[in-house]
Amino acid sequence: AQSVAQPEDQVNVAEGNPLTVKCTYSVSGNPYLFWYVQYPNRGLQFLLKYITGDNLVKGSYGFEAEFNKSQTSFHLKKPSALVSDSALYFCAVRALLDSNYQLIWGAGTKLIIKP
Amino acid sequence: EAQVTQNPRYLITVTGKKLTVTCSQNMNHEYMSWYRQDPGLGLRQIYYSMNVEVTDKGDVPEGYKVSRKEKRNFPLILESPSPNQTSLYFCASSSTAGGSFWSTDTQYFGPGTRLTVL
Numbered sequence: 001a002q003s004v005a006q007p008e009d010q011v012n013v014a015e016g017n018p019l020t021v022k023c024t025y026s027v028s029g030n031p032y033l034f035w036y037v038q039y040p041n042r043g044l045q046f047l048l049k050y051i052t053g054d055n056l057v058k059g060s061y062g063f064e065a066e067f068n069k070s071q072t073s074f075h076l077k078k079p080s081a082l083v084s085d086s087a088l089y090f091c092a093v094r095a096l097l098d099s100n101y102q103l104i105w106g107a108g109t110k111l112i113i114k115p
Numbered sequence: 116e117a118q119v120t121q122n123p124r125y126l127i128t129v130t131g132k133k134l135t136v137t138c139s140q141n142m143n144h145e146y147m148s149w150y151r152q153d154p155g156l157g158l159r160q161i162y163y164s165m166n167v168e169v170t171d172k173g174d175v176p177e178g179y180k181v182s183r184k185e186k187r188n189f190p191l192i193l194e195s196p197s198p199n200q201t202s203l204y205f206c207a208s209s210s211t212a213g214g215s216f217w218s219t220d221t222q223y224f225g226p227g228t229r230l231t232v233l
Binding site: 006009036041042043044045046049090092098100102103105106107108 | 119150155156157158159160163165171173205207221222223224225226227
């Protein structure tokens with residue numbers, strides 16, 4: 001079955017430290033992968049995506065994600081966390097469902113950055 | 116300003132009372148979608164629309180209806196709401212139509228509608 005897993009419900013990081021939010025996927029064919037962020041009381045915002053090309057993708061707000069085909073992962077990273085990065089992060093993968101391509105979403109990971 | 120708007124933002128209603136949540140986008144996007152967000156379950160797609168007059172069921176369509184009479188609007192209708200439809204609802208849109216490559220485009224999300232059904 002095609003799926004996306006975000007194995008951590010919550011990630012706690014001290015401000016200034018590097019952060020990683022994990023995502024693994026299972027999909028037929030070449031994966032198209034996305035990260036979105038949801039700040040409190042807001043809709044989701046696009047962060048970055050991997051379609052093809054370099055395995056390291058750079059996105060908004062200093063975030064980047066590394067596509068690893070052998071490990072079927074697309075972990076979100078940032079070298080130095082800010083308190084303002086605290087939010088809910090969603091990973092998604094494009095999948096062919098009922099003859100149309102749709103996004104399958106992970107359950108989300110709550111990122112808490114402590115001062 | 117390019118945006119997706121939803122109304123109302125908050126709604127408390129009672130079981131069986133029909134309601135409509137409106138969604139409108141000003142970006143001339145062809146694709147629109149409705150999701151519900153529940154703790155621990157992430158986003159689940161309710162319905163989507165590839166273009167005007169074209170709608171399809173998502174993962175959890177039961178108890179919901181949609182219509183796409185014009186490009187900018189995609190209302191979500193609950194004919195007879197039940198407590199298990201208490202959730203946070205998001206409307207989203209993106210520019211590419213067609214089943215092959217639409218989802219390489221960014222989806223733009225509305226601010227959400229928090230619905231409580233008593």
